[in-house]
Amino acid sequence: MPFMPFKTRPNLYYVYDMNRNSIYKIRQHQYEALNHIKNGCNEDVDINVLKEFQSRGLLAESPIIQIEHPATQVLEYQLDRCVNSITFQMSQNCNLRCGYCPYSNNGIYDNRSHSALNINWDTLQQGIDFLVSHSKDVDHLHVAFYGGEPLIVKKLIIDTMKYMLQKVSGKEISFGMTTNGTLLDDSFAREVSDFNISIMISLDGPEVVHNKNRTFADGRGSYEAVYRNIRHIHENYPQLYKKLKFNTVISPNSNYQEIFDYFRKGEEIGDLSKVNFNTLSLNYTEAEFIYEDTYFEERNYEALKAYLLLLGKLKEEPVSYHKGDIETIFSYKEFISPISGTPKISHPSGTCVPGLKKLFVDVNGNFFPCERVDENSSLMKMGNVRDGFNIDKVREILNVGSVTEKDCKDCWAFHCCSICPASADNGKDEHYSESYKLSKCNRVKAVALENLKNYTMMKEFKYPFKREEIML
Amino acid sequence: MKKKIAIYPFYKGLLPLLLEDGELHNYELTYAIVPKGWESFEEVEDKRKNLICDEESFYSEDLMSNIDVLLLCKPLFQVDKSIYSCITALAEEKGKHIIYVPELEPVFNHSGLEGWECLELESSCTTKSNELASIDVPVILIMGMGENCEKWDVQLKLCDSFRKEGYKISLISSNPLSRLMGYHTIPSCIDSTHLTFTQQVENINAFIKNIEQIESPDVIILGVPGGILKYSSAAPNGYGYLPFLVCNAVVPDITILSLYCGNYEETHLKEIKSTCLYRFGVNIDYYHISENVCLYNSEARQLEYYSVDHTYLAENISDFQADMLTFNSSNSDSREGVFKRIMRELQDNIPAI
Numbered sequence: 001m002p003f004m005p006f007k008t009r010p011n012l013y014y015v016y017d018m019n020r021n022s023i024y025k026i027r028q029h030q031y032e033a034l035n036h037i038k039n040g041c042n043e044d045v046d047i048n049v050l051k052e053f054q055s056r057g058l059l060a061e062s063p064i065i066q067i068e069h070p071a072t073q074v075l076e077y078q079l080d081r082c083v084n085s086i087t088f089q090m091s092q093n094c095n096l097r098c099g100y101c102p103y104s105n106n107g108i109y110d111n112r113s114h115s116a117l118n119i120n121w122d123t124l125q126q127g128i129d130f131l132v133s134h135s136k137d138v139d140h141l142h143v144a145f146y147g148g149e150p151l152i153v154k155k156l157i158i159d160t161m162k163y164m165l166q167k168v169s170g171k172e173i174s175f176g177m178t179t180n181g182t183l184l185d186d187s188f189a190r191e192v193s194d195f196n197i198s199i200m201i202s203l204d205g206p207e208v209v210h211n212k213n214r215t216f217a218d219g220r221g222s223y224e225a226v227y228r229n230i231r232h233i234h235e236n237y238p239q240l241y242k243k244l245k246f247n248t249v250i251s252p253n254s255n256y257q258e259i260f261d262y263f264r265k266g267e268e269i270g271d272l273s274k275v276n277f278n279t280l281s282l283n284y285t286e287a288e289f290i291y292e293d294t295y296f297e298e299r300n301y302e303a304l305k306a307y308l309l310l311l312g313k314l315k316e317e318p319v320s321y322h323k324g325d326i327e328t329i330f331s332y333k334e335f336i337s338p339i340s341g342t343p344k345i346s347h348p349s350g351t352c353v354p355g356l357k358k359l360f361v362d363v364n365g366n367f368f369p370c371e372r373v374d375e376n377s378s379l380m381k382m383g384n385v386r387d388g389f390n391i392d393k394v395r396e397i398l399n400v401g402s403v404t405e406k407d408c409k410d411c412w413a414f415h416c417c418s419i420c421p422a423s424a425d426n427g428k429d430e431h432y433s434e435s436y437k438l439s440k441c442n443r444v445k446a447v448a449l450e451n452l453k454n455y456t457m458m459k460e461f462k463y464p465f466k467r468e469e470i471m472l
Numbered sequence: 473m474k475k476k477i478a479i480y481p482f483y484k485g486l487l488p489l490l491l492e493d494g495e496l497h498n499y500e501l502t503y504a505i506v507p508k509g510w511e512s513f514e515e516v517e518d519k520r521k522n523l524i525c526d527e528e529s530f531y532s533e534d535l536m537s538n539i540d541v542l543l544l545c546k547p548l549f550q551v552d553k554s555i556y557s558c559i560t561a562l563a564e565e566k567g568k569h570i571i572y573v574p575e576l577e578p579v580f581n582h583s584g585l586e587g588w589e590c591l592e593l594e595s596s597c598t599t600k601s602n603e604l605a606s607i608d609v610p611v612i613l614i615m616g617m618g619e620n621c622e623k624w625d626v627q628l629k630l631c632d633s634f635r636k637e638g639y640k641i642s643l644i645s646s647n648p649l650s651r652l653m654g655y656h657t658i659p660s661c662i663d664s665t666h667l668t669f670t671q672q673v674e675n676i677n678a679f680i681k682n683i684e685q686i687e688s689p690d691v692i693i694l695g696v697p698g699g700i701l702k703y704s705s706a707a708p709n710g711y712g713y714l715p716f717l718v719c720n721a722v723v724p725d726i727t728i729l730s731l732y733c734g735n736y737e738e739t740h741l742k743e744i745k746s747t748c749l750y751r752f753g754v755n756i757d758y759y760h761i762s763e764n765v766c767l768y769n770s771e772a773r774q775l776e777y778y779s780v781d782h783t784y785l786a787e788n789i790s791d792f793q794a795d796m797l798t799f800n801s802s803n804s805d806s807r808e809g810v811f812k813r814i815m816r817e818l819q820d821n822i823p824a825i
Contacts, residue, residue: 073735074765077780132509136484137778139549168509169527170481170555334770337704467773 002062004412005034006449008457015053016452019060021415022338023456034059062342064409067401069347075398076391079355083134085142086127087176087371089362090150090157092117096180096222098202099213100251100280102374103148110284110427111374118153123365124160126385131359132167141168144176146360146371151183161195176200178247180214181226189229189237198243200276201226203269205248205259213251230269246275252289256298272302273320282443284374284427307454310470311461319470326470332455333465335416348401348408348417350444354382354394361385369397374427396431400424403432407441416448475540475569477652478503480559482524483547484511484779485620488628489649490520495628497654502539505530507555527559536566543591544572545649546579548620548777553580573648591648596659596679604674604721605681610691610818613724613754614646618699618709620777621730622762624650625801627695630728631655633811639690642683646695656683658697662714669717676721691818694722700729700748707768707775712751719752726814730760733780741798757817758810759798761785 002018005026013031016023026034033049053059071078092115094103102109128143135141143164145157161175175197184201192199203226204210211221234241246269250259263272277299280289306325308314319326335349352358354369361367362375365385373380382397383389400421401408408414419440426436458465475498479486482504489496490504503525506513513524525535536542542563544556556576563570570588577585612630616623624647631641643655650657661667661675684692698714729748736759745756763779782802797813799806 074733074780074784077765077784078778081778082776133512135509136511137549137776139547139551166508168507170507170510170551172550172552 001038002410002412002414003034003038003059004449004452005031005038006453006456007031008453008460012460014456015059016412017059018412018414019063019342020058020338020340021336021342023336023452023459024058060341062410062414063344064342064346064414066345067347067399067405067408068345069351069353069398069401070345071353072395072399075353075395076389078353079389079391079394080134081137082356083131083359084138084140084356085144085358086131087144087146087358087360088119088124088127088150088160089147089360089371089375090119090145091148091152092363093152094147094149094180095152095182095216096149096214097217098180098215100249102281102284108285108287109281110376112376114148117363119156119361119363119365121156121159123361123363123385124156125163126365127361128160128164128167130385130388131164135171138171140172140174142174142176144178146178149180149183150177151179151188154183154188158191161192161197172196174198178202180222181229182216182222184226184229184233186232186236189233189240193237193240197240198245199240200245200247201230203230203246203248204250205254206262209254209259209262212254213249227269234269244274248275248277250277250279250291250295252280252291252295254295256292256295260298260302271321273318273323276324281372283372283422283425307458310458310463328451329454329458330465330467332451332458336452336455342414346414347399348411348414348419350417351398351400351420354397354421355389369421372422373425377425377427378430379425379432380421397421400432400437403434404437407438411441411445413445413448416451418444418447474498474500476500476502476538477541477543478505478525478530478535478539479543479545480505480527481507481510481545481547481551481555483545484513485548485624486545486649487516488625489652490516490523495653497652499541499652503530503535505559531558531562536562536568539568541569541571543652544570544576544588546573546575550774551579553584556580591651593648593657593660593663594651594679596661596675602670602674604677607677607680607684607692607722609684609689610725611680611722612691612693612814613696613719613722613727614693614730614760615696615700615715615727615748615752615754616646616698616730617701617732618703618766618775620762620764620766621732622760622764622801623647623695623730625762626728626730626760627693628653629801629807630693630811630814633808634691634693634815637815639815640688641691641693642687642689643693644680644683644695646697650695658695658718662697662717672717673720676718680722694718694724700752703766703775704768706770706773709775715752719754724754725818726757727754728758728760729756730762732766733761733763733785734765736761757797758814761798761800763800763802 004016006014013026013028014023015026015034030049033046036043036046037050050059094114097104099106102111103114131141150157164173173196175195177197178200181201204214207223210223214222216222263275279291303325305314305317306322306329309317309319309322310326355367358370359367360371366381367383368375368380382393400419423440424432424437426433477499479489489501501523504523505525505527507527513521560570571591572588573591614623614626627643627645631643634641643650645655645657648657659676659679661672664672696715696718699709700712700715702708702711741759748754748756763782763785764777765780767776769776782800785800786803797810799810801807
């Protein structure tokens with residue numbers, strides 16, 4: 001059934017219409033009738049309610065006859081001219097052995113292990129040349145460095161940035177790096193401070209929390225080293241410090257209040273405006289991660305503050321502290337843009353064009369859609385720096401919805417889906433597995449429904465969703 | 473004697489200037505300067521390719537000394553004024569005349585342009601008449617879905633085709649760069665904030681009539697700036713205002729609508745045709761399918777464009793689209809077929825069956 005009835009408050013009833021990607025306010029008896037139909041009831045009184053909507057062109061049956069991503073037909077041309085970002089796996093090694101790392105051989109994730117392999121200069125040059133030659137129609141190019149730990153090969157990072165700037169003029173060039181922060185020393189900070197680079201440092205919170213998982217190979221906690229480097233940058237390279245961000249992984253059984261308070265105070269290293277909070281990835285693992293109620297209390301408390309800030313009900317905190325939640329709230333507006341009808345040939349939302357906005361290159365020069373995929377996955381390998389894109393493979397990766405076509409065609413969350421190639425890949429098969437992909441659906445639908453409710457609630461308060469009025 | 477001109481930055485959309493170099497009025501194209509990492513222009517034939525010059529070589533070989541005029545253009549994607557700083561400083565140091573396209577005024581924040589010449593739209597005389605004049609020569613109107621759908625390319629190739637058949641053409645172009653070729657542009661009153669809609673319509677009409685009377689062309693080709701519809705609420709595309717203005721000023725005999733690349737269904741083309749009929753009062757006679765794709769980037773909140781290869785269009789334009797009288801300007805067979813059909817229609821003064 002391509003619709004979803006829902007409530008925001010006990011006496012406010014709505015239905016989401018997939019075909020028109022629209023939300024309608026409805027009466028209680030209509031809500032109850034549609035709910036009955038969703039639950040499999042075929043009473044005439046309920047069916048008549050649905051028919052009344054359908055007579056007005058609403059809540060129509062799904063018009064979709066084929067699942068195909070709209071970029072499929074012109075994919076090779078888009079990839080020929082619009083690639084705007086490349087991420088290099090600088091090394092498969094790391095000086096840490098974090099407990100939750102997919103590469104730490106901890107039995108949680110199916111992925112490669114740490115190895116001594118580093119990327120070589122030829123691969124980097126070929127990657128940069130590839131990016132430049134495949135970005136004729138874009139105005140902003142981004143080069144990012146990932147790992148393992150990219151700072152294991154610091155000189156290559158600097159050389160790559162210099163090479164990139166030599167290859168292109170007249171376009172905005174930016175750089176990024178994700179690092180554990182332990183090797184972010186003064187000499188590197190001095191060298192990169194003149195580049196347009198943003199650095200994401202993995203920092204899980206106060207010392208006790210951080211050191212629980214983020215340890216050196218010998219078991220020592222890494223907090224002191226990270227803290228020292230960040231403070232040094234703060235004191236000596238203020239411009240670079242402004243470009244630091246933090247990635248905080250929250251693992252189950254953590255002291256959540258302590259983590260949030262650490263950043264709320266903003267006294268130590270960074271405040272909430274610089275932090276992305278993430279739970280453990282659910283990709284490439286059979287494990288279930290159970291987060292206690294206290295985590296959701298803390299997390300939802302922050303999200304609630306974001307809503308109150310936007311509605312003008314809370315003034316004590318900077319808007320920037322809640323940038324992530326606010327971006328999420330605004331993304332609802334992009335998702336829920338009413339349309340006159342869903343095209344007959346369509347694809348669920350949630351998937352980007354592999355290689356376009358993000359092209360991940362491993363140490364051997366192989367192409368993957370992003371850094372979150374399993375590098376052992378033969379499904380996800382889509383070319384290399386020497387031969388370019390394997391367009392047929394990219395096309396298969398892109399059309400993740402086609403493997404579950406009969407389910408997706410009739411799914412109410414078609415335009416709200418968030419299943420991407422990485423989340424649909426089990427890492428074992430040559431092609432997408434229908435059953436594996438479907439196993440992700442319930443969670444995705446639950447999140448989509450929550451987003452619908454939150455968006456609707458904001459509209460109830462007549463929030464105008466004007467981005468220019470927020471200072472992020 | 474023609475002045476030697478260099479264009480910076482040279483990008484794909486400026487290819488007509490390179491390929492129609494002989495058409496430049498008062499100018500001889502000497503260098504088409506490409507910044508590092510931009511287009512490679514491998515497909516351009518050799519005798520024109522020697523005009524293409526990379527920016528580094530332009531500086532290292534002191535090629536600025538060989539030119540009289542530097543033309544500054546703006547590519548379709550966003551650029552910062554800093555990309556022009558080096559070349560303009562050098563041009564000023566060597567006493568070269570600098571011309572720039574009007575789209576660069578916001579890029580430069582309307583400053584730093586003193587002493588440079590803006591390639592503005594032609595100014596129109598204000599008319600006192602509040603009655604629209606009848607245009608007594610055939611008018612071919614070329615509209616587009618939006619920017620960068622090869623409207624200009626169609627205008628120039630249509631001119632060329634008619635001229636080869638011995639006809640005298642007056643082109644009133646949507647692109648200010650046409651002035652370099654000695655063509656007219658849509659008059660500047662379209663940007664006026666102090667004229668009423670009615671006054672703008674009357675001025676445009678008087679402008680066209682004036683050209684007809686002075687030049688006595690066999691046909692007027694009129695390129696309409698802007699797009700016919702808003703793309704979305706986030707990308708208004710001018711709301712179709714400029715086409716509405718122009719279509720009220722003149723009744724065309726033939727209308728070509730240039731569309732972005734895509735495999736259009738028959739129903740879709742018919743809907744577009746109806747929209748243009750009821751919105752602008754014009755009947756779309758032919759559809760040009762450009763090689764450019766237009767997408768809205770919701771993250772960057774801007775329209776973005778990229779191009780496909782012309783072989784994609786040749787392989788993928790379905791049969792019904794051929795019956796719906798579509799063509800692509802890079803495909804000489806389809807293009808000349810449509811142009812000859814237009815000529816026959818105008819000669820016979822009835823639609824060809």
